[in-house]
Amino acid sequence: QLQLQESGSGLVRPSQTLSLNCVVSGGSISTGGTSWTWIRQPPGKGLEWIGYIYHTGSTYYNPSLNRRATISIERSKNQFSLELTSVTAADTAVYYCARIWMADYFFDYWGQGALVTVSS
Amino acid sequence: DIQMTQSPSSLSASVGDSVTITCRASQTIGIYLNWYQQKPGKAPKLLIYTASSFHSGVPVRFSGSGSGADFTLTISSLQPEDFATYYCQQSYTTPYTFGQGTKLEI
Numbered sequence: 465q466l467q468l469q470e471s472g473s474g475l476v477r478p479s480q481t482l483s484l485n486c487v488v489s490g491g492s493i494s495t496g497g498t499s500w501t502w503i504r505q506p507p508g509k510g511l512e513w514i515g516y517i518y519h520t521g522s523t524y525y526n527p528s529l530n531r532r533a534t535i536s537i538e539r540s541k542n543q544f545s546l547e548l549t550s551v552t553a554a555d556t557a558v559y560y561c562a563r564i565w566m567a568d569y570f571f572d573y574w575g576q577g578a579l580v581t582v583s584s
Numbered sequence: 585d586i587q588m589t590q591s592p593s594s595l596s597a598s599v600g601d602s603v604t605i606t607c608r609a610s611q612t613i614g615i616y617l618n619w620y621q622q623k624p625g626k627a628p629k630l631l632i633y634t635a636s637s638f639h640s641g642v643p644v645r646f647s648g649s650g651s652g653a654d655f656t657l658t659i660s661s662l663q664p665e666d667f668a669t670y671y672c673q674q675s676y677t678t679p680y681t682f683g684q685g686t687k688l689e690i
Binding site: 511524526527528560562568569570571572574576577 | 585616618620626627628629630633634637639671673675678679680681682683684685
């Protein structure tokens with residue numbers, strides 16, 4: 465059974481960079497036909513897709529983030545990461561990592577989520 | 585961006601009832617519509633993909649239908665564990681977008 469686990473900084477100062485990792489276990493991050501994605505959810509609000517990295521390394525981001533997001537993959541550790549620069553209070557959210565099954569583009573496996581608070 | 589609008593935003597029902605949640609896209613998205621269930625403090629779980637296909641392990645009381653821009657999620661014979669928030673999501677094109685959610689309450 466595939467499992468994903470987020471980790472990273474829980475408190476980030478305004479204007480700094482948010483960094484999160486997602487370790488994948490029970491399967492390979494290099495499996496063909498898959499991509500790896502980040503989604504966030506501000507407290508009490510809905511879901512926002514951040515971007516994804518294809519297993520080949522190609523990336524796609526939500527333009528609403530104004531090029532502040534970078535997703536990278538580290539195959540040796542079977543993990544992928546998110547960096548979000550120049551954060552503000554509006555970036556406070558639970559951040560989820562998930563897998564995309566690219567045949568039909570659905571998010572089938574999710575991490576449990578990591579709360580990141582942006583505050584001075 | 586494709587806007588996804590769910591209705592209603594909240595819904596009260598009882599165990600054993602049948603309920604329907606609708607999701608409308610701002611443009612045609614074919615059948616690229618997925619449904620997720622989220623319980624408080626938990627990650628969303630995939631229920632239905634490509635409008636009407638069941639994800640592994642999802643009870644048959646959940647069903648999805650629709651194509652183009654209008655979709656529905658129906659839950660028949662509600663069970664206590666079904667009270668949660670439900671989201672639709674279009675995977676027709678990036679940026680992938682979600683509906684605002686429908687909270688199903690007792």
